[in-house]
Amino acid sequence: MGIYFQGEEQSLQDILKAREIRQQRQRYLLNNFGNTLVSFKLNIPGPVKYNPLIKSIFDEGIKEFKIAIKNNQAKIIVEEVSYTNSGPEYFAILEKEAKALKSITIEIEDKHPLGRVYDFDVWEGLEHQLSREEMGMSPRECLLCHQNAFFCSRSRNHSVKELIYKIEDMALEYFNSIKNN
Structure with missing residues (x-):
């Protein structure tokens, strides 16, 4: 793996348990606080789902989301952030x-x-x-070859190592560019 993608490896059971907990949390928030929920996590391939670089990428995503919703006059009713080895997660009920x-x-x-x-x-x-x-947009593209990401992932067209190196490169380039500005 890449030098920045060291961390505690998660098993398939860990990832499935995290998904179950996420779904329970989503149901709870929707049942108790509102009708519109935004759930945010990262698409990180491989067994390491949390480390300092992943946290930085995630925190940047939350920051960008909050700027965008403020600019669009959306009001957060309740929000939660969770940092676990199965991957960071953010939930927000909004008006x-x-x-x-x-x-x-x-x-x-x-x-x-x-x-x-x-x-x-x-x-x-x-x-x-x-x-x-549903929003009239095309499916997401693969990080490496720009084909449909879902199909590319399912057919395992790229190794986890290739994808991790690409994510590392993107993140380091981005964080270095904002540090230097």
């Missing part, structure tokens, strides 16, 4: 129409230099997660 929030998150994913690693989900109630396609 804003779900499609408007999905447009905001798609713009961050598509335009921010680290956006390809960001994974924003927008829920309109318990049963409806908005998709890019």
Whole structure:
């Protein structure tokens, strides 16, 4: 692995347990606080899901999201951040129409230099997660070859090592550029 992607490796059971906990948390927040939920995590391949570089990428995503929602007059009702070895997660219930929030998150994913690693989900109630396609957008592209990311991932067109090196390069380039400005 890359030098910056050291950390505690997660098993498949760890990742599945984290997914179950995330889904429980989403249901709780939607049932108790509102109808529109934004859930944010990172698309990090391989067994290491949390370390200082991953935390920096994640924190940058939250920062960009908060700037964007402030600029779009969206009000956060409740928010939670979790930093665990299975990967950092952010949840926010907002006063804003779900499609408007999905447009905001798609713009961050598509335009921010680290956006390809960001994974924003927008829920309109318990049963409806908005998709890019529903918003008239094409599916996300692979980090390396620009094919459909879902199909590329499922067919394992690239090694975890290649993907990790690409994410490291993107992150180091981005953080060095903002440090030097």
